[in-house]
Amino acid sequence: MALWKRGLFLCKNNDFFMSISDREAWQQATLDRVLHKMGSLGFDAFVVTDLPSIRWLTGFSGSSARLLLTPRASWLFTDSRYRVQVRDEVRVVEPVIDGEGFVAALHSGRYALGGRVALQSDRVTWHEASRIIAAVDEGCRVLPVEGFFDEFRMVKSPGELLLLQRAADISGQVLEEVIPMISPATRERDIAAEISCRHLKLGAQKDSFDPIVASGVRGAMPHAQPSDARFERGAFIVIDMGCMVEGYASDQTRTVALGPVSTEAREVYGIVREAQQLGVRSARCGMRAKELDALVRSFIAGHGYGEAFGHGLGHGIGLEVHEGLHISPKGDTVLGEGMVFTIEPGIYLEGKFGVRIEDTVVMEAGGARSLQRYTRELIEL
């Protein structure tokens, strides 16, 4: 089987390569799968409004795009800022630079839509949906569709897995570099700055989200912003970070201590570490996401900290840092080979401290494999 048919576009000295013709063929195969699903659902056309799915389908990485898919022809609409870029990146659909915008193009009647047009209702504003509905022919029905691409994007190809691994590796190396910088002389802000800087210097396009560096009582806020606070001895520091490589995201969290911590803190750390490892060990193909969540949640509750774990166990990750599946009490997705998601239990004690440990894992036939290697043992700096 040709490499691109397996979605594999690499791998020479750990470097990625893919000839233009291979890339074109791989994207054509992806587009064909999508067009096939469209046909089976009776859609004559599909308006794609979310940039990650547009990137996944066409390779276009710009910040402004609408994609119109039909079985006969497909067009990618963007603006003049991306004139050069769209020509370089996009092969399988026809780029259109249109100053009047996508809705005006639809209204022009230049693009034959057919009778049933699907529109991503969870990825388009009410306003734009109304304008699109008003722009199409009277005989044309615009149908709200949610999660159409999830089943495709949730299962990563070997090529995508390599990009996810590379993103994890870069962020892993950065974590290793910044942890020794933590001292009573440095601030949360400095460590966050070093993380962003080193992600870029090591080859990532950017952070996949703003780094979280939260020490002491601030660690009890799962999404605290880095502050001017200097690190204090005896405090936990939660570091949650990730980067993007060729559009693919990484996500990892470690909690480290500056010097020895209290007995309670050490106990909580141990529970979170065990909970996290329980999650990684227990994930199986065929299991529902909520079963995995329940397993870890009841372990934490069994130690008396159920109330202190207020978020889901994890989330799918790929071209978006949160995508596809939710590992939560409501997560109905059946875990399957090639799915990539985080496992990130935490215990947050308001006014005291927080502990979270997170790996991104890929589901394989035999179980979940972590993309991260950094130790989960308690580090007391």
Add this chain to the structure above:
Amino acid sequence: MALWKRGLFLCKNNDFFMSISDREAWQQATLDRVLHKMGSLGFDAFVVTDLPSIRWLTGFSGSSARLLLTPRASWLFTDSRYRVQVRDEVRVVEPVIDGEGFVAALHSGRYALGGRVALQSDRVTWHEASRIIAAVDEGCRVLPVEGFFDEFRMVKSPGELLLLQRAADISGQVLEEVIPMISPATRERDIAAEISCRHLKLGAQKDSFDPIVASGVRGAMPHAQPSDARFERGAFIVIDMGCMVEGYASDQTRTVALGPVSTEAREVYGIVREAQQLGVRSARCGMRAKELDALVRSFIAGHGYGEAFGHGLGHGIGLEVHEGLHISPKGDTVLGEGMVFTIEPGIYLEGKFGVRIEDTVVMEAGGARSLQRYTRELIEL
């Protein structure tokens, strides 16, 4: 007049301060203006879905929120991750932590809505709008509203202007620090990394957008991503960057040269510089945004580069890096005192180079004042 009534919450040694009671009073006054407009439009309730407007109204800086405004009471819905933060930040509305989510809360009937509920149609997905419409009482009508907050948010208070100036100052200092780092030994990526790092270290919360560092032919792509390309002698380098301070954004662009450039490049630089200064000099209160755009656009076209300037002249900026007004051929907003926007003409010659120069300006009674001080003269490093 009390300071907070003028929106001014500072200013001691150039530092910002605002007591909790002042902040509360200032936010209450803002909320009252909004409730008054709601009343005059006949809205019994307003569902606010965009985070920047929620931050502007309530001070909440988290990444997950819905705000329900009614004349009698108002509620901010968020999730358990923000339990501590919402209590610290929010005074004028009642925080609700609800694991079931906002739509379920509406459906519960616990929040009296009245007959006419406004919903931000350009800031809510079609999917969520449909769910909200289904969740409210039968007698209740959900009305699509666009740009409701623009008239308020477009005109900055003195307090907001100080934050915008601080964001501009931090990014200006970073620009000064990184320009000398440009050499044949450094890469676009390195300069971008230094920009992100220094923004954070100097006190910004983050970049307001991913820094653009685009040299040579890549400069002709207005939104190029920093690459591994090293800088070449004789090339232009476009640097477009900004940061966030207390939620407020800065945005500036300079184009510098590594060593002497060609005669054509020098001529183009001169045209862009004159065009940019023409824009800053010509802006007047009472003028329409498109008049300002037309003035600069025809200047560039008069030099034969009309086709090479494919984007708008500028955009409003505040809690979002693009907000409110557009300085473009379609921009109908009448410029007024306190409005803050960019003036950023560019000439992009595909396969050759690009030049863009951008300041953020504030409209004052006498004209536009730039928040940036960095020279607009050609620098040949």
